[in-house]
Each structure stands twice: as structure tokens, then as C-alpha cells.
Amino acid sequence: MTTSSPWRATVLTLFPEMFPGPLGVSLAGRALAAGLWELEARDIRASATDRHRSVDDTPAGGGPGMVLRADILAAATDAVGVASDRPRLLMSPRGRPLTQSRVQELAAGPGPLIVCGRFEGVDQRVIDARALEEVSIGDYVLSGGEIAAFAVIDACVRLLPGVMGKEASGAEESFSDGLLEYPQYTRPQLFEGVPIPPILLSGDHARVAAWRRAEAEALTAARRPDLMKKAASQKAPKDKTDG
Numbered sequence: 001m002t003t004s005s006p007w008r009a010t011v012l013t014l015f016p017e018m019f020p021g022p023l024g025v026s027l028a029g030r031a032l033a034a035g036l037w038e039l040e041a042r043d044i045r046a047s048a049t050d051r052h053r054s055v056d057d058t059p060a061g062g063g064p065g066m067v068l069r070a071d072i073l074a075a076a077t078d079a080v081g082v083a084s085d086r087p088r089l090l091m092s093p094r095g096r097p098l099t100q101s102r103v104q105e106l107a108a109g110p111g112p113l114i115v116c117g118r119f120e121g122v123d124q125r126v127i128d129a130r131a132l133e134e135v136s137i138g139d140y141v142l143s144g145g146e147i148a149a150f151a152v153i154d155a156c157v158r159l160l161p162g163v164m165g166k167e168a169s170g171a172e173e174s175f176s177d178g179l180l181e182y183p184q185y186t187r188p189q190l191f192e193g194v195p196i197p198p199i200l201l202s203g204d205h206a207r208v209a210a211w212r213r214a215e216a217e218a219l220t221a222a223r224r225p226d227l228m229k230k231a232a233s234q235k236a237p238k239d240k241t242d243g
């Protein structure tokens with residue numbers, strides 16, 4: 001009989017001491033302590049071969065900064081075991097933007113190997129040779145991939161079975177139905193003269209649901225017209241079968 005091992009994130013980084021960092025507290029941290037997932041931070045520098053343990057060098061063709069060497073990163077990647085079916089991500093601002101659907105796929109699998117870039121970049125040959133999937137968490141530049149890796153792992157871990165427990169409200173959250181989340185309220189009933197919208201206190205679940213849907217659509221249309229278009233095109237075929 002085989003007992004399947006928990007979902008695991010393996011991070012290749014020059015700063016392993018950054019981990020678990022924010023992933024060691026709150027929801028992800030409690031789940032980590034409970035053994036619902038595993039985190040392994042490996043030092044890329046451990047694969048360095050020279051006396052100075054150097055991992056980077058100047059860019060071929062000139063230019064500023066330093067480039068992570070292909071041979072060092074390949075050795076670090078291979079030491080994890082690239083033969084496995086685990087996705088191999090490289091955090092990079094030039095990657096494909098991370099989406100909730102990619103997060104769902106990653107959470108459903110065995111867990112990714114995540115390479116954190118630093119310096120001006122990573123030698124293209126190791127990206128190609130090890131089929132690293134470049135992933136961005138947004139159109140801005142971080143000083144390294146570690147903070148982006150935190151984001152990827154956190155987004156996955158909260159979807160793992162048993163992690164959210166009673167807090168689970170995944171289905172209603174922003175992006176799970178392609179819309180941003182409706183506004184939330186709680187006590188006190190009056191805050192600086194502003195009441196909770198009365199409909200939310202009406203006890204009429206159908207009207208509450210309709211109000212929330214309308215609010216979510218209005219918010220999405222105002223802030224993220226791109227998502228609105230996507231949600232509309234996804235909804236169309238379903239409405240047909242419903243009717």
C-alpha cells in the first residue's frame with residue numbers, strides 16, 4: 001500500500017534563510033506545522049564548484065549586472081530530480097502572468113519546483129534545457145523571485161484539502177467565478193455615520209445574493225474591464241444550457 005506524500009514546494013534560491021518567512025505563520029504556517037504540505041528551500045550556491053562559490057557572471061555581449069550561470073542552476077535543478085512530473089517554474093517579470101486557474105492546476109499536482117531568479121537574469125540555455133516555465137506575478141520588477149515564490153505558494157496552499165477548513169469560501173471569492181469580490185460588512189451596524197446596507201440585514205438570502213452579484217459586476221466593470229469581458233464570454237454557453 002502506498003501513502004501519497006503531501007503537496008510539496010521546493011524552492012531554489014540564493015537566500016534560503018528567507019523561507020518559510022511569511023509562509024510559516026497564519027493559515028499556511030498552521031497547515032505546514034500540521035503536515036498538510038511541505039516546504040523545502042535549497043541554496044543554489046550549494047551547487048557552485050569554485051573556491052569562491054560563485055553562481056553568476058557578467059552578461060555575454062556586455063551590459064549591466066550579473067547573470068545566473070546555466071551550469072550552476074542546472075546542477076541545482078538536477079539535484080532535486082527533474083525526472084519527476086513536478087512543474088518547474090522560474091519566477092520572472094517576463095513570464096506568463098500567474099492566474100487563479102494556473103494556481104488551481106499547481107495545487108492539484110504534486111507541487112512545483114520554483115527557481116528564484118536574481119541579478120539581471122538567468123542564462124537562457126538552462127531555461128530551455130530544463131524547460132523552466134517562466135511565471136510573473138505582475139507587471140512590476142521585484143529585486144528577486146523569492147517574494148513572487150511566496151505569492152505562488154500561498155495561493156496554492158490555501159486551496160489544498162483541509163487547509164481552509166471553516167474559513168473556506170473559495171467558491172465566492174474574487175476570480176473563482178471571474179469577478180472581483182463584492183463588498184463585505186460586519187458590526188458595528190453604524191460606522192462613522194455609515195450604516196451596513198440594509199438589504200444585508202433583511203434575511204432574504206435570494207435578494208442578498210442578487211445584490212452581491214450586482215455589486216461584484218459593477219466593481220469588476222469599473223476596475224477590471226478585462227475580467228468583465230472574460231466572465232461574460234465564459235457565462236454565455238452555461239446560460240444557454242440553464243435556460
Ligand code: ADE
Pocket residue numbers: 091092093117135136137138139140141142143144145148
Ligand atoms: N522577479 C522579479 N520581478 C518579478 C515578477 N514581477 N514576477 C515574478 N518574478 C519576479
